[in-house]
Amino acid sequence: MRKRKQQPVLLLHRKSANRPEVKAAVKAVRRRGVDLLVRIPWNKRDKRKQVKALLREGYSRIIAGGGDGTLNAVADAVVNYRKTGQSVSMGILPLGTANDFAHGLALPCDDLEACLYLAATGKPRPLDIGAVNGRHFINVASGGFGAEVTATTPQDIKRHLGGLAYTLNGLVKLWDMKPYAGALLLPDQPAIPYSMLLMAVGNSRLAGGGFEVAPAADPADGLLDLMLLTEGALTDPTRALAEIQTPLNPDNTLVMYRQAKAFTLESEQLLHINLDGEPITGHRFSFEVFDSALDVVY
Incomplete structure (x- = not known):
């Protein structure tokens, strides 16, 4: 089994990349000593492609920065990749309109720096995932x-x-x-x-x-x-x-x-x-x- 890279990767929704509060959160987390890598997919198809590529390259922590679509893309890829026996986890930077899943987990959605730092450095816990007709x-x-x-x-x-x-x-x-x-x-x-x-x-x-x-x-x-x-x-x-x-x-x-x-x-x-x-x-x-x-x- 290949050794996983411990550097966390933020997969950031393209429309969120230029938001001042998002840029500020990334800079603040890096100042706190986190070697955070940021990737910005061009579109929905590229998003799923990049997540899969990052997992194949050995990154062990993928942070979904966006709304429901970004969460789904990262979760789907991570679940499928874990079937190979690899240890990978997911963090959440809630940047959607409602952020329902993040609120359900009691994440500090109103503090992006706190959310991002937790997503990059926190200890993961196991959660279920649902499926309908295989999706x-x-x-x-x-x-x-x-x-x-x-x-x-x-x-x-x-x-x-x-x-x-x-x-x-x-x-x-x-x-x-x-x-x-x-x-x-x-x-x-x-x-x-x-x-x-x-x-x-x-x-x-x-x-x-x-x-x-x-x-x-x-x-x-x-x-x-x-x-x-x-x-x-x-x-x-x-x-x-x-x-x-x-x-x-x-x-x-x-x-x-x-x-x-x-x-x-x-x-x-x-x-x-x-x-x-x-x-x-x-x-x-x-x-x-x-x-x-x-x-x-x-």
């Missing part, structure tokens, strides 16, 4: 109405209107909202039919800017948490809101909440799922969790 996700996989709005909002409108584009597209689709019919398949249990508006599968608990979509989720418990909002919420939104805030209540009828190591969701309609910010579609989604598959500093 990894580190935080949350969400599906249904919200994911469809995100996936179907035209790119040119996104560029011109930003977040408002999702709101406008969502309002248009709201008038024609139809539930997704399907079944939840849990190991050794009869199929559970559902008619749902949206769902979230959490390895961690936060998504969408701090919302607890899977409040009991723990990325170190060897389980995935499924939260499914049924179509009854359309006729009783007040009760639905209350149940979303208490999803573990056994008396809930509009919110379905389950914890499992593996399960399958089947949908009669084409279902959009947002996988750490990456959209996928299909009719059958097999979810599983890989225990302690990723070493993360937090």
Whole structure:
């Protein structure tokens, strides 16, 4: 087994590279004696290519500096590389809009210097990673109405209107909202039919800017948490809101909440799922969790 390089590498999202606070954090950490290497990929494809190249070159600590997409790219590469028996770990410099996964780990997201120094020098701890149809996700996989709005909002409108584009597209689709019919398949249990508006599968608990979509989720418990909002919420939104805030209540009828190591969701309609910010579609989604598959500093 080759000897790993101990020099930490910050893989920095291109749009974040010129932010003054990011530059200041890098300089401050270097002044504190950390021999930090910085790499700035050109685009999404180059990002994944560079992570794989750094791992092949023997670097043992890759710090994901960016949002969900950067976290996913680094986590996916590190998990796959660890299968070769190599000791590699991941740090986090939260530079996204919401930084839900970092907040879920209680990282000091408002202090970039503290985050970067911890990511470069801290001791990693094992965390789980989720997968759906063989594709990894580190935080949350969400599906249904919200994911469809995100996936179907035209790119040119996104560029011109930003977040408002999702709101406008969502309002248009709201008038024609139809539930997704399907079944939840849990190991050794009869199929559970559902008619749902949206769902979230959490390895961690936060998504969408701090919302607890899977409040009991723990990325170190060897389980995935499924939260499914049924179509009854359309006729009783007040009760639905209350149940979303208490999803573990056994008396809930509009919110379905389950914890499992593996399960399958089947949908009669084409279902959009947002996988750490990456959209996928299909009719059958097999979810599983890989225990302690990723070493993360937090």
